[in-house]
Amino acid sequence: xxLFLFTVDPRWGRDVVAAGAAGIVVDWERRGKARRQxxxxxxxxxxTPADLARMRAATSGRLLCRINGFGPWTGGEVDEAVRRGADxxxxxxxxxxxxxxxTLELVDGRCGLGILIETQDAVDGAAGLAGRPLSRVYLxxxxxxxxxxxxxxxxxxxxxxxxxxxxxxxxxxxxxxLTLPGRGFPVxxxxxxxxxxxxxxxxxxxxxxxxxxxxxxxxxxxxxLVLASVDRLRRxxxxxxxxxxxxxxxxxxxxxxxxxxxxxxxxx
Numbered sequence: 001x002x003l004f005l006f007t008v009d010p011r012w013g014r015d016v017v018a019a020g021a022a023g024i025v026v027d028w029e030r031r032g033k034a035r036r037q038x039x040x041x042x043x044x045x046x047x048t049p050a051d052l053a054r055m056r057a058a059t060s061g062r063l064l065c066r067i068n069g070f071g072p073w074t075g076g077e078v079d080e081a082v083r084r085g086a087d088x089x090x091x092x093x094x095x096x097x098x099x100x101x102x103t104l105e106l107v108d109g110r111c112g113l114g115i116l117i118e119t120q121d122a123v124d125g126a127a128g129l130a131g132r133p134l135s136r137v138y139l140x141x142x143x144x145x146x147x148x149x150x151x152x153x154x155x156x157x158x159x160x161x162x163x164x165x166x167x168x169x170x171x172x173x174x175x176x177x178l179t180l181p182g183r184g185f186p187v188x189x190x191x192x193x194x195x196x197x198x199x200x201x202x203x204x205x206x207x208x209x210x211x212x213x214x215x216x217x218x219x220x221x222x223x224x225l226v227l228a229s230v231d232r233l234r235r236x237x238x239x240x241x242x243x244x245x246x247x248x249x250x251x252x253x254x255x256x257x258x259x260x261x262x263x264x265x266x267x268x
Contacts, residue, residue, distance in 0.1 A: 001203060004062075004204070004206065006205065008047050010059075012219075013061075015219045019224065020223045021206065024063055026055055028049075052081065066092060066116075069092050087111055088114055088135050089111060095122060104133065123161060136171055141153050157199070163199060174201050177205040180217075180222055183209065192248070
C-alpha cells in the first residue's frame with residue numbers, strides 16, 4: 001500500500017520517502033474550506049507554489065498537489081502546479097463529471113489527475129467519474145461526513161458506501177489515513193489498516209497525527225513498521241479478517257472490545 005505524507009518540510013519529507021513512503025502531498029486547497037469546516041477542528045494548510053518547487057527539489061518520490069475545488073481559478077492552478085513539478089494534481093470536492101472533464105482538458109496530459117470523492121453527489125456518480133482517465137481516486141471521509149451532515153467519520157466504511165465506490169474504481173483507490181501501529185483515535189490505526197486491506201485500498205495518507213506520533217522517532221524505523229503491519233494484515237487468516245471487521249464496526253459504534261483490538265493488531 002502506497003503511503004503519502006502531507007508536508008512542506010523538505011528534510012522530513014525526504015526522510016519519510018526514503019524510509020518507504022511513496023511520495024508527498026503539497027496542499028493548496030483553502031478556498032471556502034474555513035467556512036465549510038467551521039468548528040470541525042480540521043487542519044487547513046497554507047502551502048504555496050514555492051513549497052511545491054522546494055519539495056520537488058527535495059525528493060524523487062511521487063509529488064502530488066491538491067489544488068482548490070473546481071472554479072475559474074483552476075486553469076491557473078493547474079499550470080502553476082505543472083510548472084513547479086507536480087507528478088499529479090488532486091482535484092477535491094468533485095460534484096460533477098463536467099468538472100473532471102474540464103480539469104482533464106486543462107491538464108492536457110502534462111501530469112496525472114486524481115480526484116477526491118467527498119460529496120454525496122460524487123458518491124452517487126462514482127461509476128461515471130471512475131470512467132475518466134484518472135491517476136487515482138480517493139474517498140475523503142471528513143468532507144463527506146460534513147456534506148452528509150453526519151457526526152460519524154467512519155460510517156461510510158460501515159454502511160457500504162466505501163465498498164460501493166470501490167467496486168466502480170479500476171484506478172488506484174484510497175481512503176482513510178494511517179499513523180503508527182498501536183496509535184490512532186477514535187479508531188486505532190491497526191483496525192483502520194485492516195479496513196483498508198479489506199476494501200482493497202492501493203494507497204492512503206499518513207494522518208496529521210502521524211507527524212505528532214513521530215516526535216523523537218526515526219522514520220527509517222517507523223515507516224517500515226507501518227508497511228510491515230499492513231503486509232501482515234494482508235496475510236491474515238479469514239477468521240482474523242472477520243474478527244478485525246467486527247472490531248472495527250464495534251469501534252465505530254463506540255463499543256470496541258480490547259481483546260479483539262489486540263488480536264487483530266498483528267496477526268500471525
